[in-house]
Amino acid sequence: MNLKKSRSENSSVASSGSKIEEQTEKSAEPTTIKVQKKAGTPGRSIDVFAVQCEKCMKWRKIDTQDEYEDIRSRVQEDPFFCKTKEGVSCEDVGDLNYDSSRTWVIDKPGLPRTPRGFKRSLILRKDYSKMDAYYITPTGKKLKSRNEIAAFIDANQDYKYALLGDFNFTVPKVMEETVPSGILSDRTPKPSRKVTID
Secondary structure, three states, rough: OOOOOOOOOOOOOOOOHHHEEEEEEEOOOEEEEEEEEEOOOOOOOOEEEEEEEOOOOEEEEEEOOHHHHHHHHHOOOOOOOOOOOOOOOOOOOOOOHHHHHOEEEEEHHHHHHOOOOOOEEEOOOOOOOOOOEEEEEOOHHHOOHHHHHHHHHHHHHHHHOHHHHHHHOOOOEHHHHHHOOOOOHHHHOOOOOOOOOO
């Protein structure tokens, strides 16, 4: 499988508009985590998670975002293998294929798990240019920055257990070769603003 990434000590994750996935490169064999958008919100949010086996490179679906975040947070020290899932081995057919039937993105592994009670939300922009990260509080409030998170925790001492460092707004990189045809050509570069000072 070619993910168009150089193989180094660098780690990353991949995803899709229809599915989003995360990939980790520890050595020559990357470990990857994958996610899929919800059918009701075309090209926008994620509802399926998967991980790529370090040994056979097959994709395995992950049941929950919580389990996915746990794998992502420790995948560099504890690589994922098919046998990690009960009743699954490298001999079994893969659950998903990396192809252009869905849009994929690459993200960094090792991101911390979302603090208990909060939810990390990734939304793909309509033009497929990038994703945006948000955190949803236990009260349902959507937070868009660390400053907003700090203010929320200060105002709600019940959530003081949530460490600011566990909130990460790093977003996956969209893999352009998997973006639906027509989307890239529809993107128009923003005109640059030049200011002339006399």
